[in-house]
Amino acid sequence: MIAPPAKDALIIAVDGPAASGKGTIAQALAVLYRLPSLDTGLLYRAVGVLTQRRTGALEPADAEWVARSLNPGALGDPNLRTREAGELASRVAAIPKVRSALLEFQRAFAVQPGGAVLDGRDIGTVIAPDARAKLFVTARPEIRAERRWRQLGAQGERVSIETVLEDIRVRDQRDSGRSAAPLVRAEDAVLLDTSEMSIDEAVDAARRIVETARLSSDSQPRG
Numbered sequence: 001m002i003a004p005p006a007k008d009a010l011i012i013a014v015d016g017p018a019a020s021g022k023g024t025i026a027q028a029l030a031v032l033y034r035l036p037s038l039d040t041g042l043l044y045r046a047v048g049v050l051t052q053r054r055t056g057a058l059e060p061a062d063a064e065w066v067a068r069s070l071n072p073g074a075l076g077d078p079n080l081r082t083r084e085a086g087e088l089a090s091r092v093a094a095i096p097k098v099r100s101a102l103l104e105f106q107r108a109f110a111v112q113p114g115g116a117v118l119d120g121r122d123i124g125t126v127i128a129p130d131a132r133a134k135l136f137v138t139a140r141p142e143i144r145a146e147r148r149w150r151q152l153g154a155q156g157e158r159v160s161i162e163t164v165l166e167d168i169r170v171r172d173q174r175d176s177g178r179s180a181a182p183l184v185r186a187e188d189a190v191l192l193d194t195s196e197m198s199i200d201e202a203v204d205a206a207r208r209i210v211e212t213a214r215l216s217s218d219s220q221p222r223g
């Protein structure tokens with residue numbers, strides 16, 4: 001059992017679809033508020049990549065075993081940022097036993113003293129439903145495809161923008177349609193559409209959302 005968050009802890013949940021800008025925003029908020037941050041997508045990417053590498057397939061029982069024995073040290077592997085890793089991640093993320101194997105690590109990260117920033121798909125709904133600030137970051141699919149295409153290009157992956165857009169559509173559908181912790185905006189999450197925003201504008205908008213959430217939670221009795 002994991003203890004609930006301390007009353008003054010600042011837990012920030014940042015959810016949203018692929019390449020919406022949530023990772024960049026989460027990292028910037030972590031620096032601004034001096035909080036530890038966890039990109040939870042990396043956990044699923046690591047499980048997908050390691051399962052495929054070790055067994056040549058993505059059998060649910062194997063993926064669950066990999067998730068249970070996952071070493072957080074594996075999260076720094078640059079291979080986790082590839083297009084293929086994103087696809088493998090989204091496939092293992094639909095396996096309920098993989099999700100439950102990763103649950104405790106994420107919850108423990110969220111409730112550390114002082115707080116934390118986590119980004120993913122189910123942070124505000126499942127991992128940290130008591131988070132003080134919840135953001136749901138989105139952008140139009142064409143914009144997200146262009147951002148991801150640039151990112152992949154910078155990593156040396158040559159792929160057409162049309163292929164990236166198709167990947168994003170498939171992933172959106174799989175992430176939103178699965179029965180285990182689907183991608184959905186928590187009722188109390190603030191929607192942030194970054195389609196027309198620069199990185200600085202998006203980070204600034206996110207900071208204002210967090211400030212508003214902090215002020216309103218300070219004026220309400222909690223716990």
Ligand code: CDP
Nearest residue numbers: 017018019040041044089090093120121122
């Ligand atoms: O950066 P991008 O949004 O493309 O991917 P990511 O955040 O690294 O997540 C990769 C995949 O992991 C997603 O498509 C989801 O299927 C899954 N995921 C999840 O199910 N729950 C999370 N909390 C984070 C990621």
